Amino acid sequence: MLTQLFQIALRNDRDVVQARQKAREIAASLGLDNQDQIRLATATSEMARNGFRYAHNAKVNFLVSLEPPKRIEVVVSDSGPGIRNLDEVLAGRYRSETGMGLGIIGTRRLMDEFEIVSSAEGTSVRMSKFAPNQGLSWNPNSIQEAVRTIQRRAPDDPFTEIERQNRELLKTLQELRSRQEELELLNRELEDTNRGVVALYAELDERADYLRRASELKTKFLSNVSHEFRTPLNSIVSLARLLLDRIDGELTPEQMRQVRYMESSARDLQEMVNDLLDLAKVEAGKIRMRPKRFDVHELFSALKGMLKPLLADNTSVDLLFEDASALAPLHTDEGKVSQILRNLISNALKFTPSGTVSVRARSIENRRVEFAVADTGIGIAPEHYETIFKEFSQVENPLQDRYRGTGLGLPLCRNLAMLLGGEIALQSELGRGSTFYLTIPSVYVGEAVSTEEGESLPAPEFHRMPVLYLEDNPSEAHYVEASLRETEFQPILASTVAQAELWTERHTPAAVLADVYVGEEQAWSFIDRIRDRNPGVPVIVTSAHNHARTAYDHGASSFLSKPIDRERLLSELRQLTPARGTRRLLIVDDNEVSRYVLRQLLSQPWLQISEVGNGTEALDALREGLPDAIILDLLMPDMSGFDILRTLRSRPETENLPVLIYTSKPLSDQERTQLENWGAAIVRKEDVSSRLSALPFLDWIRTSGINPQPSGEH
Incomplete structure (x- = not known):
């Protein structure tokens, strides 16, 4: 519901100046920052000047909405002949001797929402600026107080307004110059960093290639040895069965017992060989699933x-x-x-x-x-x-x-x-x-979805949250895919509505990211179907044009303007999917090598790891924010793991915090009992040496029972 604040009839140039003044005063009274005040005032002034200069009966209405999304709305209307070639103007292709059209394009960039309707009966421009911090302080009383304050204020003369406008312009130019200098400095730093990163990547590629070859040799060795073992083992079992079936005559009771032992031992060895071969296939990723x-x-x-x-x-x-x-x-x-x-x-x-x-x-x-x-x-x-x-x-x-x-x-x-x-x-x-x-x-998620165009959309990975992205622009799709690559989210890219429909028939995404325009289609009907079928799945709408109001009308959870900002995208996804977001793990160990080994073994997209080197730092880190789980060493210089765990269990906020003791210290029965009474799991350092031995850690972290906090700062 919109509440009208002021209306100004544009009868002369002074009224245009007054419209600019009122726009800035309203923005300042309702808490918009200096930049947004200037943007709103400039946009209002530009559209008011157009209405006064090129039409008649022009007027400016200032309104405010207290319903989401809360916003200040300015409507400039007139009874003129309308704007010819409006589509070309909005597309940026129209040029005129008077410069008409450039102001409209510039104004649209300044505002959060911008709509213009023009016909032979007149033109109406509606533009909005969204409230800061969701307009937490906006209510009917604060709006009325802002209106009374503005009404009591006498309007400035045009010269004062022009002088203020010049000061604003100079301030803006100074800020732009400062940002340009910062950008140049940052570019120089990035060039230096990039040279180091290139060298590091070359070294990492060489190391990864070495590890890949070592893994392949190990798998090949296990496979070959297992296959070579199978033939003689099968022969031993077959020969034992021949003897037990008395094909070549009777056996004494003692011989029967010996042959049975031989057969049993051969079958045990055969079982071990089969398991070894299966494990080698799993590690090499060569197990074929047949759903x-x-x-x-x-x-x-x-x-x-x-x-x-x-x-x-x-x-x-x-x-x-x-x-x-x-x-x-x-x-x-x-x-x-x-x-x-x-x-x-x-x-x-x-x-x-x-x-x-x-x-x-x-x-x-x-x-x-x-x-x-x-x-x-x-x-x-x-x-x-x-x-x-x-x-x-x-x-x-x-x-x-x-x-x-x-x-x-x-x-x-x-x-x-x-x-x-x-x-x-x-x-x-x-x-x-x-x-x-x-x-x-219930349905194996390892099956990719094949589309009619011959493309294949991947299946959800069980350790990441799938985000379906409907986008036909390859560069935009590549950017989002790169943005989500090392996170807890798995991007599923669909270039057509048909592909997105087919994928959602087989799988349920954690979230949907949809561009409004996909080829010759619009995505609104697809978004409506998603909301009907899966009301719990959040939908984020993106567009280069401002379709925020339409997106919210179709049940979208959020709207992002293009180009999409990576941090804003991750923040929105993590806020909208809080129960399945990143888990935060704190490692407390004074041994740097042990911390490094754990970081390497536990490297997962869904796991955010932080570390400290002693108990004092651990307690300081806990005061700044609670993790979802802690891996704790027992032997440290300033205080022992027992002291830290005793402190944790004495505080209400950490009494149930999952803790895993990771130590090389031999534990007495009394110490082990004390740790178990405190609800701590125990793993010895010498038992952890490979990715496979790290799986229990990951399972413990994943099932620790504490949901990640809905924060966009992970």
Whole structure:
């Protein structure tokens, strides 16, 4: 709703000057800064002068809107003959001897909103300036007070106004000159920096190429060795079966026992070789996903049949599959899901002397499904939660001697779960059993969307938030893609409305960024459909023209003028998607090498890492702003990690802050118990040496239970 402040009839040059004065006074009274006051006054003066000079019955109306977006609005109208060639004027192609048209183009650049309508009956120009800080101080009382103040003020004479205008012009020129000098200085600094960056990139490329070759050689070695092992192992198993089937005669009982041992050992080695080969494929990115539609209850039936031989060896354990017939079909790699569940169930059966192993599945939020494998077996102590997910690592237990495994099954399961876009979690208590949770998307998100034009839009990455960008200008699209490349957001670029529609049918974006004009089309209908289908998805509209009002009318969450500013774009995205934004991690360690290793291992687009070298700096950093999690060393010069953790747990704002102890200090039982009572997880420094061993860190950070703060300053 618009509230009228003043109206001025333009009968002579003095009225034009008065219109300029009123525009500046209104802007100053309502809190606009000096630059915006000058812009509003200049735009009003230019349009008022046009109306007075080229038409008749011209007038200026000053209005204010208290509804979002709050703004000062100026309407200049007349009853003249209208503006010929208006389209050419607005496009910047029209030139006249009087210079008419240049003022309109310049005025449009000064204002946040600008609309002009012209016909033979007259011309109307509507232009707006948005309120600073969302107009927090604007209310009916403040507006009325501003009007009364302006009414009490006597108008200046034209000479005073011209003198003020000249001072404003000189001040603006001085600011421009100062900015030009700063820009020249910055350009010189950037040239020096660029030379250093080029040299650094060359060194990094050389190092990356070396690491790539080393990784390829490792994968090739594992693959070749695994394949070479398979042939003799298969031969050993086949020969053992021939002997056990008595093809060449009877065996003594002792010989039967020896051959069975041979076959069992060969099968264990064969299983380890298969797991090694699968791990090598995962690390090399050569695992091929084969998604298809399948029912969970049919998968459970197949697993029940495959696992019957294990039940025959342990009749004191019942394997129960809960009914999953009501669960909606999944569209993912059934083989990989089956492999993970088969491994989890077989482990549960091995380490459950008696009782039950139950398997269930249920749908959860965000179109995901959760599988749970629960047993009543020996359980796992909390300090061993991460040990079992390390390659070749096993927990010492009397049952381990009976079921000696490879130590590769669970690491492989975790990697396969990540490939499916999911994760594996563990809940266990020593002596009371364990429950492993596998959570994956109901629809495999690793499938790209192919368009009719033969282009391919990528699938969402499970560790980044997809932002669909509808833009047909390649340079604009490339700029946004580069702006989001090293952030928590994944840009999905669609050059047509049809491509955007096709992608949103398969996937749900975290946010939509849409240009108004896409080829010969406008994006308003697409934006309306997005708002109808996914009302929770924020939509940001962009345009070189000011379509803010129309964008908000269509339900947009924000409007950005082109060219898009990178920091403004990131700020808007992070404010509109606060629950899934960047997680902030604080590393507290006096050892610079340890901090460097953690930074390298934990480098993720969605993770913002800061670090300090001692406890005093850590407490100072916490006073400036709370992170989402802390990795804390115990041995430091000024205060120990125990002292820091004790301080954290004594304060209400940090009593539940997730803390992971990362130390090389041998812990006594009393120290370990104290840390666990304080709710801290523990990882030894010697156990962390590779990207794979860093996965538990990332899982702990991601599932720490604290949502990132909705800040645009990450």
